[in-house]
Structure formats: C-alpha cells, structure tokens
Amino acid sequence: MNKQQLAAKIWQSANQMRSKIDANEYKDYILGFIFYKYLSDREIIFAKKVDYSDEDIKSLSEEDIEAVEYFKKNIGYFISYKDLFSTWIKMGKDFDVSNVRDALSAFSRLISPAHKKLFDGVFDTLQTGLSKLGESAASQTKAISDLIHLIKGIPMDAKQDYDMLGFIYEYLIGMFAANAGKKAGEFYTPHEVSLLMSEIIADHLKDKKEIQIYDPTSGSGSLLINIGKSVAKHVDDENNIKYYAQELKQNTYNLTRMNLVMRGLLPHNIVTRNGDTLEDDWPYFEESDPIGSYNPLYVDAVVSNPPYSQKWDSDNKDADPRYASYGLAPKGKADYAFLLHDLYHVKPEGIMTIVLPHGVLFRGGEEGVIRKNLIERNNIDAIIGLPSNIFFGTGIPTIIMVLRQKRERTDVLIVDASKGFIKEGKNNKLRACDIRKIADTVIKRKPQPKFARLVTRDEIRENDYNLNIPRYVDSSETTESWDIYATMFGGIPVKEIDELNKYWDALPGLKETIFSNISTDYAELKADELKHTITNHLSVKTFVDSFHQSFAGFDDFLKNELLANTESVKVNSEETVLSEAIFSRLESIPLIDKYDAYQILDDRWNVISVDLEIIQTEGFSANKAVDPNMVIKKVKGKDQEVQEGWVGRIMPFELVQETYLKNELKQIKEKEQRLLEITSGIEELFDSFSEEEKEGDTVNEAKDSFVNAAVGKEAKLLKVEEKKNGVFEEDTYEAKILKVDKLIDEQKKLNSQVKAETAKLHGKTKKTIEELTDEQVYELLELKWITPLINSLNNLPGSVLLQLVDKVQALAEKYATTFADVMNEIDKTKSSLALQIDELTGNEFDMKGLSEFKVLLNAE
Incomplete structure (x- = not known):
C-alpha cells in the first residue's frame, strides 16, 4: 500500500483506539512512538551498513562502552537491543509498560554531547504521559502494545525510505488538528497555505547555493519543512539548506525536532530552540562556548504562522532593535511584534512571509504607526487575502504578508484570493490551481481584474495607510441587472451581449450567426439549435483545431518525460516541468484558463508521483507486485484486520482486466447487467400486485418485497396445477408468481456464476500482473498516467463552449417572457x-x- 493509504489506515485505527483521550494529547503519544521507531530503525540500518550481523545487533547493550561511543559519534545516540522498537514487538505477551519507561530513560542518558540540543528531552511529553494511557500498568501496557503494533507496519528499510515516516507524521498532525479544534489547530498551518508561502519564497531564493530559513513559531515544523522542500527544487545539494526553529511550548517544540529529524536532514543543519520568541530572542550561543557559538541569526528567509492577536509584555522593549525603528505593538495584540521580529532577522536581500489576521491591515493606534513605518520604509511587498475558514479551529479571515528588507519598487501588490477555494468538511481549502495562480501573480507582480492590483505608495498615503483589501481590489460578483425595456417589450440588450466580448473576440463571426439586431440597442436569438450552431461554426472549429494542433505530440512528450525516465525523473520538480509545457502550448489559445489545465495536471500528478516514488525506491519490479488487500471487519463483535483478495502495488486490477482480460471481464459485466434487468423485472411484477395480492405469504410483512422461499413454494404448487389445467392467463396472480419464481431462479444461478467468475478473474489478474513483460508495464503506465491526462486536457475546449452555450441560453431566457x-x-x-x-x-x-x-x- 502506498504512503497515503498507509497513513489513512493508521489514522483510522488510531482514532478508533483513542477512546476518551483528548486528540491533542493522544497525538503526542502516537507521534512520539513513531519517532522512537524511526530512531530504532535508523540505528539498525546504520549497524547493517557498517557490517553488523543480526547476532551483533542482538548483543548491543549499554555495557559495551566501545559500541555505545561508536554509535553516538555516528548517529548521535545509542539504543540497546533490548530497547529497540522491533524488540518490543518480538516480546509479544512479555512486553510491559516498564520496557518503554526504561528505554526512554536510557535514551536520554545515551545522547551524544554534539546532539544534546537536538535530542535532549525530546521524549519528555511521551514519558510523562504514559500514565494517561490507562489506570493501571496492565491497561497502559495494552494501550501501548496496540499503538506500537499499529505503527509497526510503517516501512523504514532502505528501499522504502521515500519520506514515508515524515509523510505519515505530517498527515497525522493535520488530521489531529482538523479533528481536535483550536487546541491542535493553533500549531498547524494547513499544507496548502504552507505550500503557497513556500512557492513564493523558493522563487526568491532560486539562484542561491546556500540557504538559511527560520521559523520563530515553528509548531509542528511542517511549515518550515515545506519551505525547505520547495527551495530544494532549485538547489543542487539539499544539504546546503539550514533550518532554524524556535517554539514556546515544550510538547510542540518536541514535534518540531521530531519532524525535522525524520526528514533525514543532517543534524548540524537543524538548530532548534525552546523559548518565548518575543522575550528570548537571538543572538544564540552555548554557555560553554559563548564566543565560538555566537550567532546573531540573519537568514535568507523567515516564515511564520504566529498565534493570532496574542497578549504580550511590551514593557522595556522600546530599545529592542527589533522594534526601535518601527514602534511597539499593543499589549493586547502581538501580531506586529511577531512580524517585526521576523523582519529583523531577514538579510538585506532576503524575504519573509507571515500569516496574520485581517485586522492588521486596518487597525489603528500603535498598529497604525507600525504599518505606516513599514510602508514608508518600503518593506511590504505583497498582501494576499485568504478565504475564511481555511485554518483549523478558527473561521476568521487571514492574510499572508510578504515583506523584504530591501526593495527597489515602492508599490504594494494586493491580492484578493478569498474567492478561490473548495469546500472540504467545515473548512475551505485552496486548490492546486488557486495556489499556482496566487504564487504566479505574486512572483510576476501581475495585476488582474477583480483579483490583484499594484497600489502606489501615494494611494496608500491618501488612504491614511489603511491596507484593507476591499479598498483596492473589488472581487465581488457583478450584480445582475435587468433592462426595463427588454423586460416590458422583449429583445436582448446589445450591451448584455457585449459582456461576452471575450468569446466574440476569440470566435469572430459567431455573434452575428447567433443574434440578429432588432435595433441598434436590442437583438434577438436567431439560432434554433444553439449548441449545434455554436459547435459547428467555422470560427469555433478553428478554435478547437488550434487547441489540438498546439497539443499535437504532447502525449509523446509525456512518454519521454515519464516513461523513458521512470527511475530517474525528479519527482519533486517534474510537475513544474510539465505545467510549463502545458502553459507554453496554451499561450496562443484564447478562452482556456491555464490554471484549469494546471488543476487537471495536479489531479493526475497526485497519482503519478506516488507511483514514481514507489518505482524509484523499490525498483522497476514494483510494477509487477501485488499486496494483500487488508480491510477492517467485525469478527465476533470486534474490529479485526482481515485479507480480502489482492491489490496491485501500482497496477490497478481493473485497468489490467480492461487491457488484457477483456473477454472474461465482458462476460461478468454482461451477467451483472442481466442481474440488474432481473431485479428491475421483479420490482415491476411486485408493483403490478394489487393490495389484496400483497396480503399473501409471498410478500414480506413490510409489504415492500417478495419472500423468495414462499414464492418458490407456491410456484411449485402452481406448476402442478398448470400441468393439470393448462397455462394460466397472462397478468393473473398465478402467472405473475411463476414469472417471479423463474426470475429468482435465474438470479440465484447468475449470482453464483458471477461470484465464481469474479474470483477466478481476480486470481488471473494477480497472476497477469506478476507475469507482466516490461513492454506491458509501460503500456499500462501510459494508460494509467498519460491517457487520462490527455483526455481531460482535450475536454477543455468543449467545456469552454458549453459555458458559452449556457450563458447565451440564460441571456435568451432572461427576456423571453415579457x-x-x-x-x-x-x-x-x-x-x-x-x-x-x-x-x-x-x-x-x-x-x-x-x-x-x-x-x-x-x-x-
């Protein structure tokens, strides 16, 4: 199963297991055990890499001083064999909560001095919370045993280390945040917002070889990690990115460290601090070596999602270099204190993005003074208004502010991105197309009607430094107007037809074909078959042909990019390569929104990228692998995981059947179709029964269906009678019962056949996948990856034309009745x-x- 499926399975099981423990607390336990598993597995991987045998690993103990020091020096810590995660699993019924307490205690003793800051106290939250997992040692042992068996299936061997643990870790954090309300939500930045900030920062830093990034309110560390991943697309060596993080809350600080470590980052590239960012700022230094370790911390990029409108102590901060040049944020709202802290730590050529409540744009008082200074000092580069309800636990409108220390331009780009999202549960979520559109707009500083505008400093001054987005960008829908003359006398106002000018400009002659003028100001629809008229117009055909010509050979391009380089394509950056190829082909094509095309690509890329990761980490043979299909079922009143057949690791069974087992699949489909017809026939016969006939034994008590056994019994008697007296007349009760009985018999036989043939086909499909030739693998990958993408892109012109048909139809119907x-x-x-x-x-x-x-x- 791929990492998304495994993560979802762990979440589902963990949620069932959690019982009465608060989600925000339970998160610390499950994530703590995942991290301990990571460190245990990492030690085993390292031991085998340096030629330790299985027997050598079993002999690892704290008493072996030489081994302890060797491991500490190389991986930063040491775990005895008896304390390894895998050993706990092997202990079976002998496992006890005391094994965990002893192991965590030993870990804290056996950290390398060079890694003390990275690992010291990282398991404190887990260690002190074990008692909450049960009222007795026995109940605690059971809860922990359930937990470790839940996460034991997360693979961490060399073949499958495609950020599996890190992905599951972040997935669980997001799910806990979404399901635990504000408590968990306050430290988690939704992935989509994080990705948007990442793309803006990554573009700014794309030409740098060494990069330092900093999050002063790091929470789970996910925001910092996503920034790093986006930046890594543009650098030759990911080890040239250094991560700085600070977090106030101890348990959340532990999340930051765990998350960063599990991404495989080099320990010396991770610098974390547990402290109050506003009270305990850098410079940072080790007390044992204040001169050698002194670091005032000026970085290339700062990113943060601080707690909104938090109280803070501004006393005696006037001389603080972070605030001295701008002013002090009010005690009741620390938003600008966090912003100024971030800005202070940005290098002159650096960049920062920060998430803040909408109120920072227009609130007065001390905040108004700071805002004025930021504008006059030319620090604010862009403001992005986000949709409401985008953060877990709060529905307040939020913004992303992009700032720089040094800018040549004096204008501010203001973007109202509040309308672009998809509804997901209680929250709104930015789509891939929304993220790309916003990022492109900010990076290229491109004004767009009702979306983005470059605002001069003079205009902002005229508005008394109020940056409220609606003052500058009107993203509201155009209010529908009604022409009084057309309402009374009919006709379609020409000015309303002209509102569709983007279509008429792109499709010359079409307007004249659809409409005829009644006067200079009013027209009427002259096309009887509107859809037919539009789709068959010469300019429309030219438009569609131009699209297809532009995308001619695009399938070959995709094959070359994805199939010819399956094991070497750069998964992290390939989507950008493909999107640029799509955008360039759409440059000369009017009407089609390139971000609609990007969304199509991203939807497919979510499938393709997972497959590529598996192939690149497990080898080409993964294409021919099948795995047990494990499902949760009730067994003797308890949820148990049981196997229900098989699933292709990469190849979907249905795709293989449709490609190579068509005849077998067709036969089953035909029988299934006949079963639907039988069901419909039985229902029709039932509906033809009178109320009196439904009172018989052949109908159930609810009077909504037949009783099959009773129908069979009565039909048997009727057949005897029919032999004696001849065939029953059509539409009599007796004739209907015999028809129902015949259909029920056929239904039973077909159900049995379908079940047997489906099982046989399932087994044959498994064997087919396992015996695929390399040529067949590439054929299936093309059908899975490329064909659906090409088909969806080819549908874009048709979608545009359907929109036009709907708009013209609505316009005609609007004034059709006077x-x-x-x-x-x-x-x-x-x-x-x-x-x-x-x-x-x-x-x-x-x-x-x-x-x-x-x-x-x-x-x-």
Whole structure:
C-alpha cells in the first residue's frame, strides 16, 4: 500500500483506539512512538551498513562502552537491543509498560554531547504521559502494545525510505488538528497555505547555493519543512539548506525536532530552540562556548504562522532593535511584534512571509504607526487575502504578508484570493490551481481584474495607510441587472451581449450567426439549435483545431518525460516541468484558463508521483507486485484486520482486466447487467400486485418485497396445477408468481456464476500482473498516467463552449417572457376562472360570494 493509504489506515485505527483521550494529547503519544521507531530503525540500518550481523545487533547493550561511543559519534545516540522498537514487538505477551519507561530513560542518558540540543528531552511529553494511557500498568501496557503494533507496519528499510515516516507524521498532525479544534489547530498551518508561502519564497531564493530559513513559531515544523522542500527544487545539494526553529511550548517544540529529524536532514543543519520568541530572542550561543557559538541569526528567509492577536509584555522593549525603528505593538495584540521580529532577522536581500489576521491591515493606534513605518520604509511587498475558514479551529479571515528588507519598487501588490477555494468538511481549502495562480501573480507582480492590483505608495498615503483589501481590489460578483425595456417589450440588450466580448473576440463571426439586431440597442436569438450552431461554426472549429494542433505530440512528450525516465525523473520538480509545457502550448489559445489545465495536471500528478516514488525506491519490479488487500471487519463483535483478495502495488486490477482480460471481464459485466434487468423485472411484477395480492405469504410483512422461499413454494404448487389445467392467463396472480419464481431462479444461478467468475478473474489478474513483460508495464503506465491526462486536457475546449452555450441560453431566457406576456397569461387565467365560476351552483349566499369573486377578478 502506498504512503497515503498507509497513513489513512493508521489514522483510522488510531482514532478508533483513542477512546476518551483528548486528540491533542493522544497525538503526542502516537507521534512520539513513531519517532522512537524511526530512531530504532535508523540505528539498525546504520549497524547493517557498517557490517553488523543480526547476532551483533542482538548483543548491543549499554555495557559495551566501545559500541555505545561508536554509535553516538555516528548517529548521535545509542539504543540497546533490548530497547529497540522491533524488540518490543518480538516480546509479544512479555512486553510491559516498564520496557518503554526504561528505554526512554536510557535514551536520554545515551545522547551524544554534539546532539544534546537536538535530542535532549525530546521524549519528555511521551514519558510523562504514559500514565494517561490507562489506570493501571496492565491497561497502559495494552494501550501501548496496540499503538506500537499499529505503527509497526510503517516501512523504514532502505528501499522504502521515500519520506514515508515524515509523510505519515505530517498527515497525522493535520488530521489531529482538523479533528481536535483550536487546541491542535493553533500549531498547524494547513499544507496548502504552507505550500503557497513556500512557492513564493523558493522563487526568491532560486539562484542561491546556500540557504538559511527560520521559523520563530515553528509548531509542528511542517511549515518550515515545506519551505525547505520547495527551495530544494532549485538547489543542487539539499544539504546546503539550514533550518532554524524556535517554539514556546515544550510538547510542540518536541514535534518540531521530531519532524525535522525524520526528514533525514543532517543534524548540524537543524538548530532548534525552546523559548518565548518575543522575550528570548537571538543572538544564540552555548554557555560553554559563548564566543565560538555566537550567532546573531540573519537568514535568507523567515516564515511564520504566529498565534493570532496574542497578549504580550511590551514593557522595556522600546530599545529592542527589533522594534526601535518601527514602534511597539499593543499589549493586547502581538501580531506586529511577531512580524517585526521576523523582519529583523531577514538579510538585506532576503524575504519573509507571515500569516496574520485581517485586522492588521486596518487597525489603528500603535498598529497604525507600525504599518505606516513599514510602508514608508518600503518593506511590504505583497498582501494576499485568504478565504475564511481555511485554518483549523478558527473561521476568521487571514492574510499572508510578504515583506523584504530591501526593495527597489515602492508599490504594494494586493491580492484578493478569498474567492478561490473548495469546500472540504467545515473548512475551505485552496486548490492546486488557486495556489499556482496566487504564487504566479505574486512572483510576476501581475495585476488582474477583480483579483490583484499594484497600489502606489501615494494611494496608500491618501488612504491614511489603511491596507484593507476591499479598498483596492473589488472581487465581488457583478450584480445582475435587468433592462426595463427588454423586460416590458422583449429583445436582448446589445450591451448584455457585449459582456461576452471575450468569446466574440476569440470566435469572430459567431455573434452575428447567433443574434440578429432588432435595433441598434436590442437583438434577438436567431439560432434554433444553439449548441449545434455554436459547435459547428467555422470560427469555433478553428478554435478547437488550434487547441489540438498546439497539443499535437504532447502525449509523446509525456512518454519521454515519464516513461523513458521512470527511475530517474525528479519527482519533486517534474510537475513544474510539465505545467510549463502545458502553459507554453496554451499561450496562443484564447478562452482556456491555464490554471484549469494546471488543476487537471495536479489531479493526475497526485497519482503519478506516488507511483514514481514507489518505482524509484523499490525498483522497476514494483510494477509487477501485488499486496494483500487488508480491510477492517467485525469478527465476533470486534474490529479485526482481515485479507480480502489482492491489490496491485501500482497496477490497478481493473485497468489490467480492461487491457488484457477483456473477454472474461465482458462476460461478468454482461451477467451483472442481466442481474440488474432481473431485479428491475421483479420490482415491476411486485408493483403490478394489487393490495389484496400483497396480503399473501409471498410478500414480506413490510409489504415492500417478495419472500423468495414462499414464492418458490407456491410456484411449485402452481406448476402442478398448470400441468393439470393448462397455462394460466397472462397478468393473473398465478402467472405473475411463476414469472417471479423463474426470475429468482435465474438470479440465484447468475449470482453464483458471477461470484465464481469474479474470483477466478481476480486470481488471473494477480497472476497477469506478476507475469507482466516490461513492454506491458509501460503500456499500462501510459494508460494509467498519460491517457487520462490527455483526455481531460482535450475536454477543455468543449467545456469552454458549453459555458458559452449556457450563458447565451440564460441571456435568451432572461427576456423571453415579457411583462406583457405575463399580464396576458394572468388575464387569460382570470377569464377562464370566471367562466368556470358561471357554471357553479349553490345557495343564495354561495352565489353572492362567487359574484364578488368575479368582481375581484375584473371579469364582469
């Protein structure tokens, strides 16, 4: 199973196991054990790398001083064999909570002095929280045993180390945050926001060979890691990126360290601090070597998502170099204190991005003073308004502010990205196309109507340094207007037709084919079959042909990029290569939004990239591998994991069947279709029964379906009677029962056949995958990766034309019925009703009432 599937499975199981423990606390336990497994596995991998045999590893103990020092020197710590994660698993029923306490205690003693800051106290939260996993040692042991068996399946051998642990770690953090509300959400930046900030920073740093990045409110460390991954796309050596992190809360600080370590970063590239960023700033130095370790910390990029509007102590901070030139944030809102802290640590040519509440753009007082100074000192590069409800635990509107120490331009790019998102549960989520569009807009500083605008400093001054986004960018939907003349007399206003000018400009002559002018200001629809008229117009055909010509050979390009280089393609940067190829082909094509095409690519890339990671880490043979399909099922009232057949590690069974086992699949599909027809036939016969007939034994108590056994029993008797007296007449109760019985018999036989043939096909598919030739593998990869992408891209022109059809149709229908038509219809209805009233009879009072009703209808 791939890493997404494994992560989802661990989350599902962990959530079931969690019981009454708060999600935010339980997170610390499961993630702590994952980290301990990582360190244990890493020690074993290193031991085997330096030629330790399995027996040598079993003899590792704290008493072997030479071995202890050797491991500490090379990996920074030492774990005895008895304390390894894998040993706990092997202990079975002999495992006890005391084994964990002893192991964690030993780990803290056996850290290399050079790695003390990185590992010291990293398991404190886990160690002190073990007692919360149960009321007794026995219950604690069971809970821990369940946990370690849950995560034991995470592979960490050399073949499968494609950031598996790191991915699962971040996935779980995100899921805990999403399900635990503000408590967990306050330290987690959604991946999409993190990715947006990363792309902006990475582009700014793309030409640097050595890079330092810093997060002063690092939380789980995920934001810092995503920045690093984006920056790594542009550098030759990922080891030239150095990570600095500071976090106030001890348990969250531990998350930062665990997360960074598990990404395989070199220990000397990780510098972390546990402390209050606003109170305990750098310079940093070791007390044992204050001169040699002194570091004032000026970095290439700072990124942060600080706690919003937090209280802070601004007393005696006037002379603090972070704030002295700009002003002090109010005590009740530390937002600008965090921003100024970040800016202070940016090198002159560096960049920073920070997530803040929308209020920092317009609040007055001390914040207004700081905002003015930032603008006058030319520090604010861009402001991005994000959708609401994008962060876990808070629905308040947020922004990303991009700042620099040194800028040549004096304008500010203001982007209103609040409208681009997809709804996911209670939260809104940026899509890949939204992220790319925002990042491109910021990087290229490209104004766009209703989305982004370059605002001069003079205009900001005129607005008294208020940066509220709606003052500068109006992203609201255009209010629909109604033409009073067209409403009364009909016709379509030419000015409303002209609102579709982007289509008319791109498709010359189409407007004249669709509409004919009634006057200079009004037109009417002259095309009877609108869709047919549009799709068959010469300019439309030219547009579609131009698209297909532009993308001619794109499938060959994809084959060369992905199939010819399957084991060497750079997964982290290949999507960018493909997107640029798509964008360049769309440059001369009007109407098609390149970000729609990018979303199509990204949707497919989520599948392709996972497959590529597996192939590159496990080898080409992974294409021919199948794995047990494990599912959770109730067994004797308890959830248990059981195997239900097989799944291809990369190759979907259905794709293999559709390609190489068509006949077998077709036969099953035909039988399944016949089963649907039988079900429909039985339902029709049931519906034809009278209420009296439904009272018999052949119908269940709920009166909604047949009782098969009773139908069979009665049909048996009817067949005997039929032999004696002849065939029952059509549509009689007896004839229907015999039909139902026949259908039920056929249904049973077909169900049995489908089950047997499906099982046989499943086994044959497994064997087919395992025996695939290399040529067949490439054919299947093309069908899985490239064909769906090409097909989706080829649908783009059709989607654009359907939008045009809908818009024109809506415009025509808008004024199709005039006010006069409505009044005429009302008059007709009144007249008709009055005539019907004349036909009514009644007593004296009835007739007086009806007469008055006719007066009200104005029908006299």
